[in-house]
Amino acid sequence: MRITISIGKYATIPYIVPGLDAPxxxxxxxxxxxxxxAVLIDQSIMTxxxxxxxxxxxxxxxxxxxxxxxxxxxxxLSTFVCLIMEYTGLQDTYYIDTVRKVLKKGAGLSAIERHxxxxxxxxxxxxxxxxxxxxxxxxxxxxxxxxxxxxILPGINVLSAIYHNLGVAYVGLMLYDRAAGAFKKxxxxxxxxxxxxxxxxxxxxxxxxxxxxxxxAGLTDGYEDTLRLEKTIESIKAExxxxxxxxxxxxxxxxxxxxxxxxxxxxNDRILxxxxxxxxxxxxx
Numbered sequence: 001m002r003i004t005i006s007i008g009k010y011a012t013i014p015y016i017v018p019g020l021d022a023p024x025x026x027x028x029x030x031x032x033x034x035x036x037x038a039v040l041i042d043q044s045i046m047t048x049x050x051x052x053x054x055x056x057x058x059x060x061x062x063x064x065x066x067x068x069x070x071x072x073x074x075x076x077l078s079t080f081v082c083l084i085m086e087y088t089g090l091q092d093t094y095y096i097d098t099v100r101k102v103l104k105k106g107a108g109l110s111a112i113e114r115h116x117x118x119x120x121x122x123x124x125x126x127x128x129x130x131x132x133x134x135x136x137x138x139x140x141x142x143x144x145x146x147x148x149x150x151x152i153l154p155g156i157n158v159l160s161a162i163y164h165n166l167g168v169a170y171v172g173l174m175l176y177d178r179a180a181g182a183f184k185k186x187x188x189x190x191x192x193x194x195x196x197x198x199x200x201x202x203x204x205x206x207x208x209x210x211x212x213x214x215x216x217a218g219l220t221d222g223y224e225d226t227l228r229l230e231k232t233i234e235s236i237k238a239e240x241x242x243x244x245x246x247x248x249x250x251x252x253x254x255x256x257x258x259x260x261x262x263x264x265x266x267x268n269d270r271i272l273x274x275x276x277x278x279x280x281x282x283x284x285x
Contacts, residue, residue, distance in 0.1 A: 007088060011057035018044040027058050031090045034081050038102040039121045042114065046071055046080050063087045078103035110154050112142060116162055123165060128172040135166040160189035167198060176206030200225055204233070 007027065014023035015030070020037055024030045034041060048071060055064035063084065070080045078100045085096045106114055115138055122131040142159055145151045153159075167182035180202035187195035200222060203215055216226040252267060 008054075008058035008060040008063075011053070013053075013057055015050060015053040015057070017041075018047070027054060027060060027063070027084065027088050028090050030054075031085050031088045035085065035091060035095065035099050037121075038081070038099045039106065040118050041077070041081070041103075042106070043077055046075075046077060060087075076104075077107060111151070112138065112145075113154055113158055115141075116158065116165075120165055123169050123172070126172060128169045131169040132166065132173075135162055135169065138162060139166075157190050157192075160186040160192065160195065163189065164195050164198065167202065171202065171205075174205075176202045180206060196222060197225055197229070200229055204229060 009026075011025045014025050016023055017030070017033055019041055020033060022033055024033055034045075048068065051064045051067040051071065054060050054067060066083055066087070067080065069075075070083065081103060082096055082100050085091055085099065091099075106117060109117065115134075119131050119134040119138065122128075122134065139159075139162060142153065142162070145153055163182050163186035167179040167186065170176070170179035170182060180199050183195050183199035183202055186192070187199060204212055204226075207215060216223060219226065
């Protein structure tokens with residue numbers, strides 16, 4: 001039996017955390033949500049309404065008083081969030097320090113950089129379709145600001161990073177041609193070789209062998225990179241061949257031509273279902 005010790009009262013009316021649109025019913029749920037989504041939250045959570053909810057619904061007046069004090073003196077977001085976590089005692093010191101670093105890093109970012117970090121988080125959670133749409137929207141915002149001079153934009157390396165990570169999201173959906181375009185655009189912006197290598201790798205994944213040979217032969221810059229890429233691919237293949245999963249796949253392939261072929265097709269159906277479920281999750285909104 002699992003026992004969870006909590007403090008305060010379980011609320012009858014949940015608090016909807018701004019920016020996350022998620023309901024929480026106790027201070028422990030609040031801590032978990034803030035910690036796991038630290039990259040997504042901003043100053044909008046530092047409201048008197050949250051402190052009032054902690055005071056009245058969770059019946060934690062002491063914690064609420066400290067929250068009121070930080071809000072009153074316009075303290076930092078990291079101080080506010082970590083106060084709640086430390087008071088609750090749900091997470092250890094290492095976890096809280098990690099969250100504090102994430103929040104402090106975000107505090108020094110521009111609005112566009114913060115938005116980018118939020119979209120990058122979607123990619124890390126494999127929400128590729130949502131991330132792609134969000135990156136395109138952010139690029140449109142960048143272009144609008146650039147044309148109308150409504151804000152001071154961060155360095156061009158931020159825009160190149162947006163395009164690079166857009167390419168990563170496209171790779172997640174196996175849209176290699178679009179990924180290559182995004183990586184190439186990133187390289188054209190700041191000349192970072194990492195973007196160029198990603199461009200070549202995306203072309204390698206998206207073209208058949210003869211098409212890729214023609215592509216590589218036509219490169220005026222980067223032919224040596226294609227050779228290094230092939231060595232990397234061979235290394236990955238060798239690592240794959242040594243894995244237990246590969247051995248199991250070979251055994252399944254042998255099974256197809258035996259009297260146990262029904263097991264082969266049954267296992268295929270199971271694996272295919274898992275892949276479909278994973279794909280639906282990865283492209284979900």
